[in-house]
Amino acid sequence: MYPSGMSGGGDSSQAMVKVQPDGSAVVTVGSCDIGQGCKTIMAQITAEVLGIDYEAVKVVNDDTDNCPLSFGTFASRVTYVDGLATKLAAEDARRILFEVAAVMLECSEDELEAIDNQIRVKGNPDKALPIGEVAGAGTFGMRKLILGLGHYMRDPAAMDPETGECDPFCTLAWAASYAEVEVDTETGEVEILRLVNSYDVGKAMNPTHLEGQIDGGATMGVGAAMSENLHPFYPSLDFQPDNLGDYAIPTTMDVPDMESVIYECPSTNGPYGAKGIGEMTANTPGPAIVNAIHDAVGIWITNLPATPEKVLRALDAKGA
Amino acid sequence: MSNVIGQRVTRYDGMAHVTGETKFVDDQVVPGTLTVKALRSPVSKGKIKNLDISAAEKMPGVAGVITAADVPCNAFGLIPDQPVLVGEDIRYKGEAIAAVAAVDEDAAMEALEKIGLEIEEQQAVLDPLEAMKDGAPQTRPEGNFQIWDDNNYRQVNLGDVDKAFEQADEIVESVHLHPSVEHAPMEPICSLAVPHAGPKLTIYTVSQALYFHLGMLCGILQMEPGDLHCKQWKAKTGSAWRHNTGYADLNYVGGTVGGGFGGKNDIMADHVAALLALKTGRPCKWRWTRAEDLLYSTFRGAWHITIKDAVTKQGRIIGRQMTSIRDAGSYASLNPYVVEKHCYLGAGPYFIPNVRVRGYCVYTNKPPASSMRGFGITPAAFATEVQMDQIADRLGMDPWEVRMTNAFRKGEFTPTKRILNSVAVIEVLQNLAAKAGVELPGHLKAMASTQERG
Missing domain, CATH: 3.30.365.10 (Aldehyde oxidase/xanthine dehydrogenase, molybdopterin binding domain)
Incomplete structure (x- = not known):
């Protein structure tokens, strides 16, 4: 959403x-x-x-x-x-x-x-x-x-400070992702086998652009879920990566097969019913991957990214 | 082809991009351009006791050195709390203290080494959970919390959450940490400021919000119409959106950006390049290294999120309480807006009649966090969607069923009582299942957003 x-x-x-x-x-x-x-x-x-x-x-x-x-x-x-x-x-x-x-x-x-x-x-x-x-x-x-x-x-929205009641946005777009993963219980490595992304965009103004944006955003979501961490010893700043070798954004080798499916539920006021989905494309893949890891091996990774170390520790804790 | 909405027309600038014809800021070549480098704080918190640029200024090849004393209005941002260059109080490691413009990178780097700097280091707080405690060292003079209406949190309250917890069959709670994430665009931070006779100034920028930054830079330079150097103007509103203050003297040039993802919503280099251009009368370019970009540019601050749900045996969520803590780093930037957006929509695409969201924006001595793709909703989506599977797991239910049972229907409303008229959560899930090859049970296949909740 x-x-x-x-x-x-x-x-x-x-x-x-x-x-x-x-x-x-x-x-x-x-x-x-x-x-x-x-x-x-x-x-x-x-x-x-x-x-x-x-x-x-x-x-x-x-x-x-x-x-x-x-x-x-x-x-x-x-x-x-x-x-x-x-x-x-x-x-x-x-x-x-x-x-x-x-x-x-x-x-x-x-x-x-x-x-x-x-x-x-x-x-x-x-x-x-x-x-x-x-x-x-x-x-x-x-x-x-x-x-x-x-x-x-859009006119500025009045807001009630106690309840937060307000009408703060133009429209909402909706999305969901489905992930299949394989977890290596020896090494803790997680391979994403398949990622399916489903979107309501109001109106697909240019389906090629849309698919590109969904795949690109999903890749960012995969990075946040699997490998990216600006402060690996959070909350300290120790060993903060200062190059793109250490700060591991996904490469093409890390990106799974991706498919997307588009639905058009028009916004009431947007141009031709369009909604904006630029940002949200990074949101749903992460939780889908974490939920798939749970489905596979019964552990919850609630502290991202899901590094092999965290997976192994969680497997150890579960086995204990 | 004139009916092109919905068509797969060729990307407007695609050919220019893939042939390398597109010009980004660093591709702009202006003869006589000086190279800018900054002296950055080696500590996360401290007081500057002495800053001496006299030796640096005399170095061969150095055209100008600036410090806080050279900044007409040394506070910027939507909440103008951030100095262009530190005057006295250092709030994060890497904060810029002085900047040099020289004929080349070597000369600029050598000049930085000649700047005399004495700092009295103070105790930094990097952990927002520590910063929230009573008696914690102050991370900034305004206090460690962002204040909203006398509260140290932003809130959204719908219905009676306590009553919902009394009525619940199950209470499901989960705790999440979404880490700090960097935008990592292909094009790092870069700015080129070119002074013209007039006086006028052209800024070649990586900004993803030209007008925002035009207004902010006018404020920093304290410009009146037609006078770049007027010192009379004072910030009256405390807003970055300053009207009639010299827009005509500045031209912000950009519009084609090598990736932003929210990392170019804050001014990061334009102000220093502009000040040095005005001081030296020559074009000045400040191009951050990839290391500077990773270490000192804005990023998605970490989030600590606790969700507690009141759930019925049938999988209906009747109450949700979210407590979210944003590690904002050392300056406001867009953090308060990020937290507000989190509070508006953090509870997810589900109709929950009783909701309590508290979003804390906590300041630490990290570099300032700010906007990143998804603002505060990305970490909320992570937490709430893992929570949905945890609810299903607890109740022994199908996660698809839990989601579709609770999904917004047309005419229902968000926790801020915004009534929804374009709703497709159920349809998006049905499409997802079909594409993924998941066979949903008949009653879920028959569900629709337009049906009233039974």
Whole structure:
């Protein structure tokens, strides 16, 4: 279980969508792509709303002089919050295109739709104009800057200090993991044979990205469960690892076969029903692995990571 | 293809990444850039008795040395408790005390050795359980606890937990330790500050939150619009979110980050690079080594979690009490927010009518912990999901049945009374079982989140 957006609300994201004179578009947001792929998602949303090719969208997010405000890339918020801002901005830009096209097609704006790189009268392919023609006429003929603006912020939530009662998040996504392990009772080594991850994401905006994020997060979960410990003699700082040989994040050899299954229970307000799952992908594999170890050999490892030493000690204690 | 939502379109920047074309901070080359190195505290707690940079400043190749005296507003953070450079009180081993900008790494390292430093070491507390005790040495002047509304913990209370324990058939308790975990992104901490005539400053940053850090750096530099060096501005709100204080003088450049995972939500290098750039008038780059990144950057602080559940013979959880202790390290960073998020949702995706969560944010003399992927929920998920299997084990029940029996249904609410309208815990479990090849009994297959609880 994980929320989208900052707990307590009040986190803003803005977006600008500019339609160029040839009908291509530039979407500008202030959130960072830390590898999760938000540039792809913002380009997809812009293309979807404007009815243009994904390849015709450029994404700019690289400085504060040019990009609008975003609180940042954390709290699994970017697809949801920036996604809503981008959708609003693209709809705003599309509204300007419709103003132009309504004059050109001699119809009202609400009769129009944007699809297949055209602005056309809904359901009437004969009354259609290429979007580049509309954008060009709007820019040069009508002296317009086809710039759409969007801003999404969930209101800050009031909180009762005694009960903690509040409505702190946009939506919740759900996940569960299943692990099969083999425990070597001689050495204490645990091999993860199989890991299955099941998610509700609201809407799978880009299934390839989603699967990558699930596998990547699960790998992080495997690391936290099996090998990573910044303070191996916790709470002391002794022998703290200072290189990636000693601080053991999983290698490809440590990662089991992974499969994922996606469910779409739409969020009520997210873009196209989407929910954010960026962070939670690291959460469920760890307990699944620990529970599988118990299922295999009857010990509980409640102090992570489940190193061979801890497994052997627990087996000893159980045998005694 | 214009209908692209839900489609497997090619990653926008994938080709640039895999061909090495993408530029990260360390790929930015600006002629005349100075190399920055920091003098870090060798002790976990102490007082600086003497700091002498005069010899270091005179070293060949050294363009500038800064200490706390060079920082206009030497307190930053969401709760602005953290100095850019230690003035007097050292709170963790590795805390930066001074920084040097020199023509190359050798010159910078040699200059660090010439800095005179005398410290009176004090007793550090590294164990949060020790720090919580009465009479424990102070890990920081504000006290060892984060305070919320006169309490030294954050709380969520729903229903009557004590009554639930009286009514329980079984009481199941488990204790968990989730260790300290490092983000370990491929791209370590790095910052390049380039001064321009004007005065203006461009910061090339690894930040995963450009605007957050733009605002924070404006506060540190005490900037008014159009004046980088104005000393008049005072923090009025105590907030990092400072409006109209010189955003126009700074440009934060980044947006493409080589991994963050929450490890780049705090300013770690931009402030020092900026201060040295302003002092020397030259571009300054501070690139942390992998060792510095592992030893001194933020991390997921350890969690001690105790869960006690009141359970019926049928496997229904009627009461849950969680006591969670976060080892926050030495500064607030995002720790209080992490603990709040833990308290909101820590009890898990289950409808439990009586819940008491107490989250303690305890300060120790470790480097500051902060956000990491999952904030406070990752350790909570570990503890609660192992607890679910322990309940099943105690009752001799199928763990799938225990989870699905207690899973949220549509229209039910979380411990903070947030009513849920998009719920799929049961469906996610059913899908998981199907994919894993686990045959669920008929009544679990027939269950649905939209059914009212019987």
